Amino acid sequence: MALGLGIDAGGTATRWRLVESAGRCVAQGSVEPLTGHLFSAAAEERAKRIVAEMAQAVTQTGAPASIVAGITGLTRDTPAEATMRNIFSEAFKLPGAKIFVAEDMWIAYLSYFALGEGILVYSGTGSIGYYLSQTKEVIRVGGRGNLIDDGGSGFWIAREALKAVLRKEEESPGEGWTSPLGASLAKALGGTEWDIVRTFVYGGDRGRIGQLARAVGEAAQQGDEISLSILRNAGQELSRLANSLIKRVGSRPVALVGGGSRLHPIIAEAFRHELPTSVEVISNDVDAAMTAARLAATVD
Template identity: 50%
Template sequence: MPASDDRLGLGIETGGTGSRWCLSASSGVIIARGEMEPMTGHVFTQAERDRVSGIFTRLAGELAGIDRPAAIVAGVTGLGPESAVRAVFSAILATAFGCPEDKILIVDDMWLGYRARFQPGEGIVVYSGTGSIGYHLGADGEIIRAGGRGVLIDDGGSAAWIAAAALRRLLRREDEAPGSGWESALGHALAQALGGASWDAVRTHVYGGDRGSLGLLARAVAAAAEEGDALAAEIFTQAGEELARLALALRARVGAKPVALCGRAATLSPLIAQHFRALVAPPVALDETQVDVPACAANLACELARSDGNRL
């Protein structure tokens, strides 16, 4: 239990496959932490707003025996720079936790991921998960992005991009020489993930799912690369080049700052980091282990609790 005068900060990281939270004391001690259901900034319907509200109401009930957070910092995926969703999330959290809205800060998940690695103005983050983006947070708070325009037209080097590239190349092989694609190591790995070696299996998975289900196929591409499949290896080489492009684009705009390559998709194959480093001059760091973003958010919430406003 925290000391009676130790104000608590609640940090939240939402995501499309799961969400995490951390409750920290101003002394830096983590009081509690856990996981929640998936949620994003796409709370455009009343049903979705009610669902998100229910998630936070349940969490508030779980934390009632500890203490009420004095401030909350939440990183929400899919949040636009001028999104009205900030007000929606702020109101939901204020109601659930009885926290004043001027002590609630709603930010996009990349802002939070950046602050977990750099102080404002210090570096560049290149993130590769289901999607991809290059991100710099200036010392003055200005956000400069490269890429990150969605899997339909962009997100080069991401899990969804890797999966789509593999499917495209495999199916074109099938066009030219039926059987040659599916009989490769890449073909076998994808067929197992898809539940069949056919266009119907591909179509059902890709067009019947979402970008998350498409991105999960990147694991099959990684398995094929480990078996020595040349096409899979080539795709990961190109993924490293795509992610390097994001870093180089931002360095051209903000200077030769340190770069952190992060996200689970960036670790699918060592070829990604190898070719990224070949193109991006040092200093470059690869997040070998996942940074504790919810704990960072909780620490920032403690800082917010001590501040006069609701900006960090």
């Protein structure tokens, strides 16, 4: 029976699912984060290594006949798309015609909506608003990376939290790290000394920093006002993405998805509050890797 491999590559992990043509998942797993930012030889070599590791794990169950991959940071019809397709082709010994690669939001959108049906707002390590028209035209808002924006994302939440704690510590030494937010961050960081914080932040990648957002969610669950304020602001930042797309494509159902939006209910509450009352908000999570795998399994 032909197998389809679906891949959902985000900022914190690359998840894969291997599915039979009937739609049953026969194997699944995850590897390191894979990005479409192939701007250097080193980045290409890293991508080759990660895909090779994935191929080794996948083929223990069976060789896929086709692959559909959604990869963060990848833009269609660019040299990076062709390079990534070649990397998969070599690792899985498949012709390029059997491999479809696109940005991760392409697959995520189809997990929730038919073409042109709704608006997707995603908060993971990064954030983006996304619309895929009936003619497959993509309209993106946000999604410009943490150096420019990514408002409401896990990275953004973590950065705002670190900034708040460190500024409080500068104003009143000892009060920043002893707050619920500070204590939660310190546990995740492994300490409070500046060298520890600096090494964690500047010695890792954006996905690792984004994971600190969980500590903000934990502090918010304890009623920490600073954490609640940051998460409320995150919801408002995400609503801006939705409202920008509503203004451009008209009123549509909006799906608020991604781990960053699930840190605390106040995010979704603030998001909903800023949208027109007539707009339906969808907040259930869907397995994008499974969507990709089922699409792959239907490829002739």
